[in-house]
Amino acid sequence: MSPGAVADCCPGLLTAPLGEDESVELARVFKALGDPVRLRLLSMIASRDGGEVCVCDLTPAFDLAQPTISHHLKLLREAGLIASERRGTWVYYRLLPAATDRLAAILTRRSVPAGT
Amino acid sequence: MSPGAVADCCPGLLTAPLGEDESVELARVFKALGDPVRLRLLSMIASRDGGEVCVCDLTPAFDLAQPTISHHLKLLREAGLIASERRGTWVYYRLLPAATDRLAAILTRRSVPAGT
DNA sequence: GCCTTGGATCGAAATCTGTCTATGTAACGT
DNA sequence: ACGTTACATAGACAGATTTCGATCCAAGGC
Numbered sequence: 425m426s427p428g429a430v431a432d433c434c435p436g437l438l439t440a441p442l443g444e445d446e447s448v449e450l451a452r453v454f455k456a457l458g459d460p461v462r463l464r465l466l467s468m469i470a471s472r473d474g475g476e477v478c479v480c481d482l483t484p485a486f487d488l489a490q491p492t493i494s495h496h497l498k499l500l501r502e503a504g505l506i507a508s509e510r511r512g513t514w515v516y517y518r519l520l521p522a523a524t525d526r527l528a529a530i531l532t533r534r535s536v537p538a539g540t
Numbered sequence: 541m542s543p544g545a546v547a548d549c550c551p552g553l554l555t556a557p558l559g560e561d562e563s564v565e566l567a568r569v570f571k572a573l574g575d576p577v578r579l580r581l582l583s584m585i586a587s588r589d590g591g592e593v594c595v596c597d598l599t600p601a602f603d604l605a606q607p608t609i610s611h612h613l614k615l616l617r618e619a620g621l622i623a624s625e626r627r628g629t630w631v632y633y634r635l636l637p638a639a640t641d642r643l644a645a646i647l648t649r650r651s652v653p654a655g656t
Numbered sequence: 657g658c659c660t661t662g663g664a665t666c667g668a669a670a671t672c673t674g675t676c677t678a679t680g681t682a683a684c685g686t
Numbered sequence: 687a688c689g690t691t692a693c694a695t696a697g698a699c700a701g702a703t704t705t706c707g708a709t710c711c712a713a714g715g716c
Binding site: 459524 | 648
Binding site: 575577604605607608611612626628629630 | 673674675676677678682683684
């Protein structure tokens with residue numbers, strides 16, 4: 425997919441004023457990213473080779489109680505940024521790239537072609 | 541500027557685990573985007589031809605008291621997303637594109653070339 | 657069946673946010 | 687100087703968020 429393909433599909437933040445409903449929906453996703461713990465969780469999940477991380481690997485990486493990590497993962501999941509799957513005793517989380525792709529597109533300035 | 545230029549400069553969220561300090565700083569910016577009113581304000585500012593909007597044009601667009609809008613603008617400003625300038629009686633806000641560019645880059649997957 | 661381990665859910669405490677009204681400040685007109 | 691208009695700041699309050707300990711559920715081993 426060419427870099428322009430996504431950029432052309434949606435108005436984005438920077439091109440046209442956002443509607444009320446759109447803004448509510450988008451804010452939910454950005455709010456999920458608005459916490460240092462969740463950002464680190466997301467980056468740990470996204471950057472893992474194989475695309476999956478066991479919760480058992482995430483929890484000990486923070487100085488926080490296990491229910492707290494579980495709570496943050498839930499918020500990321502409800503925002504549509506990650507998905508989880510249980511395999512045996514363990515639960516694995518993976519990034520949903522469509523979500524971050526969309527955010528990146530929304531924040532990307534359309535290069536105004538030439539003679540503005 | 542080629543699309544890859546920005547993408548190559550920083551690790552991004554999706555490539556390597558975020559450090560603690562980085563995540564705190566980034567979260568502040570995303571948190572500023574995590575509110576529907578602020579998203580709409582930002583999009584109204586960013587999409588305006590000429591790049592500037594008078595606060596007097598922003599305030600009446602919402603069903604909120606004037607100090608509330610002022611407060612949201614302050615948060616966007618403190619997050620480094622917009623800047624303000626007083627000209628006579630009026631105050632004008634404009635987008636700081638470097639901020640949104642950075643976020644877009646951070647959320648962009650580096651296209652892993654060919655044979656992953 | 658029972659115990660252990662991984663993870664989610666519940667309920668409570670402390671803190672942070674969004675919003676308001678009231679007030680302050682800066683620039684302009686008369 | 688005075689009044690008016692445009693914004694910002696201060697203080698208050700309701701509701702949301704973050705975190706915890708306690709508990710519950712699912713899977714596996716004995």
